[in-house]
Amino acid sequence: MAIKVAIAGVGNCASALIQGVEFYKNASDDTAVPGLMHVNFGGYHVRDIEFVAAFEVNRRKIGKDLAEAIWIEPNVCARFAEVPTLGVEVVAGPVLDGVAPHMKEPFCTHKDEKMLDSEVAQVLEDAEADMLVNFLPVGSHDATVSYAKACLEAKCAFVNCIPEFIASNTEWAEDFEKKGLPVAGDDIKSQLGATILHRNLVNLCVDRGIKIEETYQLNLGGNTDFLNMTMEERLKSKRISKTEAVTSLVPYEVPTRIGPSDYVPFLGDNKICYLYIQGRKFGDQPITVRAKLEVEDSPNSAGVTIDVIRAVKLAQDRGIAGPLISISSYAFKHPPVQVPDDLAKEWVEDFIQGKRER
Numbered sequence: 378m379a380i381k382v383a384i385a386g387v388g389n390c391a392s393a394l395i396q397g398v399e400f401y402k403n404a405s406d407d408t409a410v411p412g413l414m415h416v417n418f419g420g421y422h423v424r425d426i427e428f429v430a431a432f433e434v435n436r437r438k439i440g441k442d443l444a445e446a447i448w449i450e451p452n453v454c455a456r457f458a459e460v461p462t463l464g465v466e467v468v469a470g471p472v473l474d475g476v477a478p479h480m481k482e483p484f485c486t487h488k489d490e491k492m493l494d495s496e497v498a499q500v501l502e503d504a505e506a507d508m509l510v511n512f513l514p515v516g517s518h519d520a521t522v523s524y525a526k527a528c529l530e531a532k533c534a535f536v537n538c539i540p541e542f543i544a545s546n547t548e549w550a551e552d553f554e555k556k557g558l559p560v561a562g563d564d565i566k567s568q569l570g571a572t573i574l575h576r577n578l579v580n581l582c583v584d585r586g587i588k589i590e591e592t593y594q595l596n597l598g599g600n601t602d603f604l605n606m607t608m609e610e611r612l613k614s615k616r617i618s619k620t621e622a623v624t625s626l627v628p629y630e631v632p633t634r635i636g637p638s639d640y641v642p643f644l645g646d647n648k649i650c651y652l653y654i655q656g657r658k659f660g661d662q663p664i665t666v667r668a669k670l671e672v673e674d675s676p677n678s679a680g681v682t683i684d685v686i687r688a689v690k691l692a693q694d695r696g697i698a699g700p701l702i703s704i705s706s707y708a709f710k711h712p713p714v715q716v717p718d719d720l721a722k723e724w725v726e727d728f729i730q731g732k733r734e735r
């Protein structure tokens with residue numbers, strides 16, 4: 378059965394997701410695809426994902442077929458699959474706070490700021506979307522709220538890939554539960570990105586009895602995600618999300634600085650992360666861990682998103698509503714329940730087999 382997916386924000390993450398579905402559509406069930414938990418996830422193959430609606434504010438993307446819109450500037454995601462026409466026209470979404478003043482030009486923002494939430498709900502209903510995946514820029518609080526409300530109205534599940542707190546917010550979680558809809562989030566965690574690397578190094582230190590004294594994680598990139606994040610006011614929830622993902626694993630207070638640190642245009646979709654952990658070991662002797670990670674940013678989260686989409690569909694099939702604890706702990710930086718990654722993975726396997734309800 379098809380999983381009908383709508384997208385808010387046809388940027389680099391959407392491009393990687395849509396290309397990924399095409400790239401792995403013929404993967405055989407028993408192959409290991411790097412970045413997916415399973416090719417066959419609880420009975421759903423990657424090719425079961427069907428894109429049915431897309432919202433944008435970029436006037437060059439609006440009106441285009443989704444398969445064409447993913448290549449339009451300022452998108453810079455690597456081209457790793459040829460996507461055939463999808464028959465889905467990108468429609469104008471409400472701008473609200475999705476576009477920061479310095480992003481109006483790069484995002485070629487359309488002028489109609491009066492679109493109402495109900496129109497989004499109507500599009501979702503008409504498309505019979507099972508879920509909406511939120512790929513708006515960091516700092517899009519009002520826009521995220523508006524799309525989430527439209528989902529409640531249209532009886533559509535919500536997958537929140539950005540650092541606004543919906544799945545991890547009790548009131549929102551209850552709203553989705555009351556409507557009989559699953560919600561997963563918040564802030565997608567990449568396959569092997571700065572967060573999971575930092576979490577694992579910190580976990581190793583704690584496990585080996587290192588007393589961590591200070592740590593930082595500095596990130597550089599050249600895509601519009603990084604350009605948007607040069608405005609510190611938009612970063613409040615991003616810093617909380619990324620910082621808590623790491624500090625939640627340390628049973629004591631540690632001076633910590635984590636976040637996006639600069640925009641370097643010529644890096645394009647390449648992201649560079651510098652990690653540093655300073656601590657003390659046996660005999661009060663110092664230990665320093667430094668790591669540098671270089672990664673293509675957008676495809677790094679696409680496989681994880683494909684797993685999330687299938688977990689949400691499984692929940693819908695089973696009539697499970699509200700925050701999906703297992704997949705959110707595994708796949709997001711700021712889930713409703715924060716646990717070590719190996720435990721979260723076990724939870725997802727149990728969820729797939731129906732041993733865990735959510």
Ligand SMILES: NC(=O)c1ccc[n+]([C@@H]2O[C@H](COP(=O)([O-])OP(=O)(O)OC[C@H]3O[C@@H](n4cnc5c(N)ncnc54)[C@H](O)[C@@H]3O)[C@@H](O)[C@H]2O)c1
Pocket residue numbers: 385386387388389390391432433434435452470471472473474475476484511512513514515517520538539540564565566567570600601602605674675676677678
């Ligand atoms: N590995 C990753 O790439 C990763 C990991 C975690 C979180 N995220 C988050 O996912 C989100 C998307 O990342 P991205 O790299 O695709 O960003 P992007 O800048 O490439 O895309 C964002 C898109 O949203 C559009 N947009 C802005 N306001 C809108 C609105 N109100 N309605 C509809 N569309 C709107 C923009 O025009 C743009 O096309 C960001 O918040 C990012 O921080 C990405």
